[in-house]
Amino acid sequence: MKLFDLGGAARRRRSHVGAMLAPVPAAVTVLLAGCTVGPDYKGAPATTHVSSFKRAPDGVVQTAPGVAAWWLALGDPQLTALIDAGIANSPDLRAAQARVRQARAGLSQQQSNELPKVGASAAYLRTREPDLSSLSGGSSSSGGRGPIALYLAGFDASWELDLFGGTRRAVEAASAQADASQAELADAHVQLAAEIGSAYVGLRDQQQSMAIVRKSAELEARVLTLTEQRRDRGVASQLDVERVRTQVENTRNALIPLDAQIAESLDELAVLTGREPGALDDELNASAPLPALPQTIAVGDPAQLLRRRPDVRAAERRLASQSAQIGEREADWFPKVTLFGSLAFSAADPGHLVRKNNFTWLAVPYLQWNAFDFGRTKARVDQSRAALDEAQAKYESTVLGALRDADVALSRYGHERENVVSLRTVESSATRAATLTEQRYRAGTATALDWLDAERTRYTAEQNRIQSDAQLIKDYVALQKSLGLGWEGMVSTQ
Numbered sequence: 001m002k003l004f005d006l007g008g009a010a011r012r013r014r015s016h017v018g019a020m021l022a023p024v025p026a027a028v029t030v031l032l033a034g035c036t037v038g039p040d041y042k043g044a045p046a047t048t049h050v051s052s053f054k055r056a057p058d059g060v061v062q063t064a065p066g067v068a069a070w071w072l073a074l075g076d077p078q079l080t081a082l083i084d085a086g087i088a089n090s091p092d093l094r095a096a097q098a099r100v101r102q103a104r105a106g107l108s109q110q111q112s113n114e115l116p117k118v119g120a121s122a123a124y125l126r127t128r129e130p131d132l133s134s135l136s137g138g139s140s141s142s143g144g145r146g147p148i149a150l151y152l153a154g155f156d157a158s159w160e161l162d163l164f165g166g167t168r169r170a171v172e173a174a175s176a177q178a179d180a181s182q183a184e185l186a187d188a189h190v191q192l193a194a195e196i197g198s199a200y201v202g203l204r205d206q207q208q209s210m211a212i213v214r215k216s217a218e219l220e221a222r223v224l225t226l227t228e229q230r231r232d233r234g235v236a237s238q239l240d241v242e243r244v245r246t247q248v249e250n251t252r253n254a255l256i257p258l259d260a261q262i263a264e265s266l267d268e269l270a271v272l273t274g275r276e277p278g279a280l281d282d283e284l285n286a287s288a289p290l291p292a293l294p295q296t297i298a299v300g301d302p303a304q305l306l307r308r309r310p311d312v313r314a315a316e317r318r319l320a321s322q323s324a325q326i327g328e329r330e331a332d333w334f335p336k337v338t339l340f341g342s343l344a345f346s347a348a349d350p351g352h353l354v355r356k357n358n359f360t361w362l363a364v365p366y367l368q369w370n371a372f373d374f375g376r377t378k379a380r381v382d383q384s385r386a387a388l389d390e391a392q393a394k395y396e397s398t399v400l401g402a403l404r405d406a407d408v409a410l411s412r413y414g415h416e417r418e419n420v421v422s423l424r425t426v427e428s429s430a431t432r433a434a435t436l437t438e439q440r441y442r443a444g445t446a447t448a449l450d451w452l453d454a455e456r457t458r459y460t461a462e463q464n465r466i467q468s469d470a471q472l473i474k475d476y477v478a479l480q481k482s483l484g485l486g487w488e489g490m491v492s493t494q
Contacts, residue, residue, distance in 0.1 A: 035163060035164055035165060036164065036165030036168055036169065036327060037164050037165055037166070037169075037327050037330040037331050037333075037334070038165070038169050038323075038324065038326045038327015038328070038329075038330050038331075039323055039326055039327065041172075041320045041323040041324065044316045044319055044392075044395055045392065045395075045396070047395075047396050047399045047400065068485050068486060068487065069083075069485075069486065070193075070477075070480040070485050070486060071083055071193065071197055071486075073294045074291035074292065074293070074294075074473070074476075075291065075292055076200075076291040076292075078200075078284070078288065079196075079197065079200050079291060082196050082200060082269060082272075082273055083192075083193050083196050083197070085273040085274065085275075086192050086193070086196050086272050086273040086274065087189065087192065087193075088274070089273055089274025089275070090192055090272065090273070090274050091274060092188060092192065093185070093188055093189065093192060096181075096184060096185040096188040097185060099181050099184065099185070100178070100181045100182050100184075100185050102181070103174070103177050103178040103180075103181035103182075104178050104181075106174050106177070106178070107171070107174040107175050107177075107178045109174075110167070110170045110171045110173075110174040111171050111174075113160075113167050113170070113171075114162060114167050114168070114171065115159075116157050116158065116159035117157065117158050117159070118155065118156070118157045119155070119156050119157070120154070120155050120156075121152070121153070121154055121155075121156070122152065122153045122154075123151075123152040123153075124149070124150070124151055124152075125149065125150040125151075125152070126147055126148070126149050126150075127147065127148050128147050128148065148348070149348055149349075150346060150347075150348055151346065151347050151348070151349070151350050151353050152344065152345070152346050153344065153345050153346075153353060153354075154342060154343055154344030154345060155342070155343050155344075156340070156341065156342040156343075157340070157341050157342075158338055158339065158340045158341075159338065159339045160336060160337070160338045160339075161336075161337045161338070161339065163334065163335070163336075163337060164330075164331045164334045165327060165331060166327065166328050166330075166331025166332065167331075168327075169324045169325070169326075169327035169328040169331065170324070170325075170328045172320075172321075172324035172327075173321045173322075173324035173325045173328060174321075176317045176318070176320040176321035176324060177317070177318070177321045179313075179317040179320075180313075180314045180315075180317035180318045180321065181314075183310045183311070183313040183314035183317060184310070184311075184314045185310075186310035186313075186487040187309075187310035187311045187314060187484075187487070189310075189486055189487035190310060190481055190484055190485065190486045190487050191481070192272065193481075193486035193487075194477050194478065194480065194481035194486065195272055196269065196272050196273065197474075197477040197480075198474050198477050198478070199265055199268045199269050199272060200269060201290065201291065201470050201473045201474050201477065202265050202470065202474070203262065203265035203266065203269065203284065204287070204288055204289070204290050204291075204470065205290065205466060205467060205469075205470035206258055206261045206262045206265060207262060207287035207288070208287060208289075208290070208466050209258055209463055209466065209467070210255065210258045210259070210262065210287070211287055212459050212462055212463045212466070213251060213254050213255055213258060213459075213463075214255065215459065216251050216455070216456065216459045217248065217251045217252050217255070219452075219455050219459075220244065220247055220248040220251055220452060220456075221248055223244055223448050223451065223452045223455075224241070224244045224245055224248055226448055227240050227241050227244045227448045228241055230448065236447075236448070240447070240448065240449065243449065244448065244449065244452060247452065247456075266278070266280050266281055266284060266285075269284065290466070290469055290470055290473060291473055293472065293473060293476055297413075297476070297479070299406070299410070299479070299483060300483070302403055302406070305402060305403070305406055305483060305484065306399060306402060306403075308483065308484040308485070309402050309483070309484030310484055310487060311398055311402070311484070312395075312398050312399055312402050312484075315391075315394055315395040315398040315399075316395055318391050318394070318395075319388070319391040319392055319394075319395045321391075322384065322387045322388040322390075322391040323388055325384045325387070325388075326381065326384040326385055326388060328384075329377065329380045329381045329383075329384045330377075330381055332370070332377045332380065333377050333381075334369070335367055335368065335369035336367070336368045336369065337365060337366070337367055337368075338365075338366040338368070339363075339364075339365055339366075340362070340363070340364045340365075340366055341361070341362065341363045341364070342360075342361065342362040343359070343360075343361050344359070344360050344361070344362075345358050345359055345360075346358055346360070402482070402484075405481075405482035406479075406482040406483060408482075409475065409478045409479040409481075409482040410479065412475045412478070413472070413475040413476060413478075413479050416468065416471050416472045416475050417472055419468050419472075420465070420468045420469060420472050423461070423464050423465040423468045424465055426461050426464070426465070427458075427461040427462055427464075427465045429461075430454075430457050430458040430460075430461035430462075431458050431461075431462075433454050433457065433458070434451075434454040434455050434457065434458040436454075437450055437451050437453075437454035437455075438451055438454070438455075
C-alpha cells in the first residue's frame, strides 16, 4: 500500500476511501468509551458510624451550624474587620490561591492531551548545484547551475487514540487534584480565621489583665501612703511600711511582662492580616472588653462535620487522584496508536505554490508498544497502588483526627464554662470580703495589710475570671475551627 498518492490516482480513490473510513469514528468512539483500565473510584471508605458527639455540653445543639462566619456571632466589629483584612491580604492565602491556579492549569493541560495536535510549517530553501565537470575530467565554464529555490508550506496533525483510557485517567487524577487544592484553600481560610480570633481574644485578655494590675498597683500605692502616715503617728511600724512597699514593687514589676505580651500579640495580629509588625498599635492599643459568646452553639453531627471540614475533603480528593493514577500507569501495558496526517505544498516559484499539482498529503497510523520493558511499567503500577494505600490511610487518619478535634473542643468548652461559673462565684465572694475589710479598716478594727490582702484577693479573683472568660472564647474559636467553619462563600482564587 502506498502512503503517498499524488495527482489523478488519489482523486480516483478518494470517494472509495471515504466510504471505507466512514464507520471509523463511530468504531473509535465505541472503543474509547468501553475500554478504560484501572479501578473505578467508588468514593472514600466508611470510617465511622457515630451519629452524635458524646461530649457535647449543655447549650450546644446538634443541628447544622447556620453561620459559616462564626465570628459574626461574637458581635465584635473589630474582630470582624481583622478577619476580613486577613482574608483579603494574607500572603498564606495568596499562596494557597496560587496553588489552586496551578492545579487548574495542570487539569487544562491534561484535558488538552485528549485533543489532536495541529501545527503549521513554512520553509524557504536556496542552494546551488555543484560543478561536477572537474570530477569527470571535462571542462566547463558554467561552474554548475545557478541557485535553486524551493518554497514549502503545510499543515500537520497528530492524535493519540486513548484506546485504554490512560489519558482519561490522567484527566480524572488532575481534576481530583484540583479539587484537593481548592479544599486546601478553604482549610487555609479556616486556619487563618481561627488564628486571628485566638490572637485577638488573647490581646483583649492581656489588656484587661494590664488594667487590673495597674488598679492594684494604684491601690497598693495608696495603702503605702496611709501606712507611712500611720507610722508617723506611731500606729504602724516600719516593718509594716516595708511589707507594703515590697508588694507595690512586685505588682509594678508584673506590668513589664504583660506589656511585652501585648506587643507580641499586636505584631502577631498585624502579620496575620498581611501587614508589617507595629501597623496595628494605634488601632488596637486601647483596651476593649472581650467578645460576647452566643447563648447556644450549633455543631451538627459527625456526618455533617466530615462533609464540611475542608481537610477531610482534600484528603478524599487526593485519594480519588491516586486511584485514577493507577489506571494511568496500567495503560502503559497496552499499545498506543497515533494517527498522523500532513498536507503540504512545494514549488520553486512562490507564485505557483498553492497549485493542485504541487499538493502532497500523508496519512499514517502509528503503533507503539513497549511489550518488553523488563518490569518498568509493573514497578510504576505497584508504586501507584502503594500510593493509593497511603492516601487511604491518610484519609482515615484525617477523619479520625477531625472527630477527635471536635470531641476534644467540645469537652474543653464544656469544662471551661463550668470553670467560669465557679470563678464568678469566687469573684463575688472576694468582692464582698474586700468591701467589708475596707469598712473595718476605716473603722480602725483592721490593719492596712488586712485591707491590702483583701483587695489583692479580689483583684486576683477578677483576673482569674477574666482569663477564664478569655479561655472560654478561645475554646469557642477552637470548636468552630474543629467544625471546619469559616470558609463557605469566601474562597476565591483571584
